[in-house]
Amino acid sequence: xxxxxxxxxxxxxxxxxxxxxxxxxxxxxxxxxxxxxxxxxxxxxxxxxxxxxxxxxxxxxxxxxxxxxxxxxxxxxxxxxxxxxxxxxxxxxxxxxxxxxxxxxxxxxxxxxxxxxxxxxxxxxxxxxxxxxxxxxxxxxxxxxxxxxxxxxxxxxxxxxxxxxxxxxxxxxxxxxxxxxxxxxxxxxxxxxxxxxxxxxxxxxxxxxxxxxxxxxxxxxxxxxxxxxxxxxxxxxxxxxxxxxxxxxxxxxxxxxxxxxxxxxxxxxxxxxxxxxxxxxxxxxxxxxxxxxxxxxxxxxxxxxxxxxxxxxxxxxxxxxxxxxxxxxxxxxxxxxxxxxxxxxxxxxxxxxxxxxx
Numbered sequence: 001x002x003x004x005x006x007x008x009x010x011x012x013x014x015x016x017x018x019x020x021x022x023x024x025x026x027x028x029x030x031x032x033x034x035x036x037x038x039x040x041x042x043x044x045x046x047x048x049x050x051x052x053x054x055x056x057x058x059x060x061x062x063x064x065x066x067x068x069x070x071x072x073x074x075x076x077x078x079x080x081x082x083x084x085x086x087x088x089x090x091x092x093x094x095x096x097x098x099x100x101x102x103x104x105x106x107x108x109x110x111x112x113x114x115x116x117x118x119x120x121x122x123x124x125x126x127x128x129x130x131x132x133x134x135x136x137x138x139x140x141x142x143x144x145x146x147x148x149x150x151x152x153x154x155x156x157x158x159x160x161x162x163x164x165x166x167x168x169x170x171x172x173x174x175x176x177x178x179x180x181x182x183x184x185x186x187x188x189x190x191x192x193x194x195x196x197x198x199x200x201x202x203x204x205x206x207x208x209x210x211x212x213x214x215x216x217x218x219x220x221x222x223x224x225x226x227x228x229x230x231x232x233x234x235x236x237x238x239x240x241x242x243x244x245x246x247x248x249x250x251x252x253x254x255x256x257x258x259x260x261x262x263x264x265x266x267x268x269x270x271x272x273x274x275x276x277x278x279x280x281x282x283x284x285x286x287x288x289x290x291x292x293x294x295x296x297x298x299x300x301x302x303x304x305x306x307x308x309x310x311x312x313x314x315x316x317x318x319x320x321x322x323x324x325x326x327x328x329x330x331x332x333x334x335x336x337x338x339x340x341x342x343x344x345x346x347x348x349x350x351x352x353x354x355x356x357x358x
Contacts (some may be wrong), residue, residue: 010330011280011281011282011291011327011330013330014280014323014326014327014329014330015280015294015323015326017326018319018322018323018326019037019040019319021322021326022036022318022319022322023036023037025318025322026309026311026315029311031309031310031311032309035308035309036305036309036311039301039304039305039308039309040297040298040301040305041301042301042304043297043300043301043302043303043304043305044294044296044297044298044300044301045297050297050300050301050304052186052187052188053187053296053300054293054296054297054299054300055188055192055293055296056187056188056189056192056258056296056300057296057297057299057300058192058195058292058293058295058296058297059189059191059192059194059195059250059253059296060085060191060195060250060251060253060254060270060274061195061270061273061274061277061292061295061296062192062195062196062198062199062277062288062289062292063191063194063195063198063246063247063249063250063253063274064081064082064085064246064247064250064270064271064273064274064277065081065274065275065277065278065281065288065291065292066198066199066202066242066243066246066247066274066278066285066288067080067081067084067119067123067243067244067246067247067271067274068081068243068274068275068277068278068279068283069243069278069281069283069284069285069288070202070215070239070240070242070243070246070285071123071127071137071236071239071240071243072219072278072283073206073215073216073219073239073283074215074218074219074235074236074239074240075218075219075220075222075236076126076127076130076137076219076236076239076240077137077138078123078126078127078137078138078141078240078243079138079141079142079145079272079275080122080123080126080140080141080142080143080144080145080148080271081123081145081243081244081247081270081271081272081274081275082145082148082149082247082267082269082270082271082272083122083141083144083145083146083147083148083149083271084118084119084120084122084123084145084148084244084247084248084251084271085119085247085248085250085251085254085266085270085271086148086149086152086251086266086267086271087115087118087119087122087148087151087152087248087251088114088115088116088118088119088247088248088249088250088251088252089115089251089252089254089255089259089262089266090118090152090155090156090160090171090251090262091114091115091117091118091248091251091252092111092112092114092115092174092251092252092255092256092262093160093171093172093174093255093261093262094114094155094160094171094262095110095111095114096111096172096174096175096178097160097171097172101178102177103175103176103177103178104177107177107178108178108180108256111174111178111252111255111256112194112249112252112253112256114252115248115249115250115251115252115253116245116246116248116249116252117245117248118248119244119245119246119247119248119249119251120240120241120242120244120245120248121241121244122144122148122244122248123141123240123241123243123244123247124237124240124241124244125140125144126140126141126144126240127236127237127239127240127241128237130236131233131236131237145271149267152262152266152267153264156169156170156171156262156263156264157169160172160262162261165261165263168263168264169263169264170259170261170262170263171261171262171263172261173260173261174255174256174260174261178256179256179257179260180253180256180257181257189253189257189258190257191250191253191254191257194249194253195250195289195292196289198246198249198285199285199286199288199289200285200286200289202242202246202285203284203285203286206285211235211238214230214235215235215238215239217230218230218232218235218236247271247274250270251266254266254270269317273295273299273320275324276295276320276323276324276327277291277292277295279324279327279328280323280327295320298316298319298320299316301316302314302315302316
């Protein structure tokens with residue numbers, strides 16, 4: 001019970017501390033921090049319009065966070081979800097232009113499968129480099145993300161460019177029958193449902209299936225995994241593939257539900273924000289859902305901060321950066337024995353108590 005409380009309390013404390021530090025930063029800029037905190041809440045959760053913006057941003061965050069969480073459960077720190085996302089979106093747009101796909105659910109499913117396949121292969125490449133060449137997966141996945149973005153820009157501005165797109169190069173627009181609509185006529189697209197189902201389904205897979213348990217064993221104690229004969233390399237590559245597939249689906253959904261084509265707007269930083277979401281959720285797929293909604297709200301509130309208090313729209317990135325630093329710092333507090341720490345800090349008080357008993 002106490003361990004579960006610590007798992008929940010430390011991330012909450014880190015987020016609260018990040019909001020406090022962010023308030024101090026804006027106070028030095030001459031802005032009332034209380035007004036900033038109030039505006040953040042209103043922009044994220046103040047009304048139905050704010051909720052729609054929040055949930056729309058939360059959908060890709062859930063899927064890109066899974067791109068970090070699943071390899072992490074296998075013992076790898078992969079931070080290249082942005083590359084898998086943009087390649088997933090590009091595969092979606094390219095397939096829709098190259099083949100006459102059926103309209104409706106079947107066609108949309110094929111687009112998502114294409115995005116998932118490309119995203120999976122891209123992240124599996126980082127896992128393969130780690131397992132067979134000894135290259136650190138954190139560095140390789142980050143560099144692969146930059147390579148993916150470069151290839152994406154080249155193809156969108158070159159071979160796959162729609163000649164009708166002048167000032168903003170993009171691929172051909174998807175047919176109406178392949179676009180993902182909103183839920184119940186709202187601006188919240190069905191990608192949110194996909195993200196929630198993926199998070200909950202993968203959480204159940206990790207907890208309740210032999211393969212999921214094997215992945216956790218490999219990530220928790222590689223030596224034990226070797227001793228019991230688990231296929232560590234295959235499990236690691238599988239976890240990387242599942243994570244990359246989730247990020248690729250996020251890119252495909254962004255194209256089919258938000259942008260209608262692949263363009264530079266797809267490079268919105270969801271892959272990098274997903275790193276923060278996963279770390280705050282402790283790489284727990286089920287916990288990713290509420291954390292993604294919270295940080296989707298922070299992103300949605302950026303424009304309101306700009307209009308109401310004059311802060312730049314990108315100021316929410318400062319808040320996210322502060323939160324990430326504090327989350328990493330809070331990891332060191334998990335191993336602290338607070339009872340021994342208190343005994344060490346208050347030896348005089350303890351000796352006084354003993355003498356009073358005598």
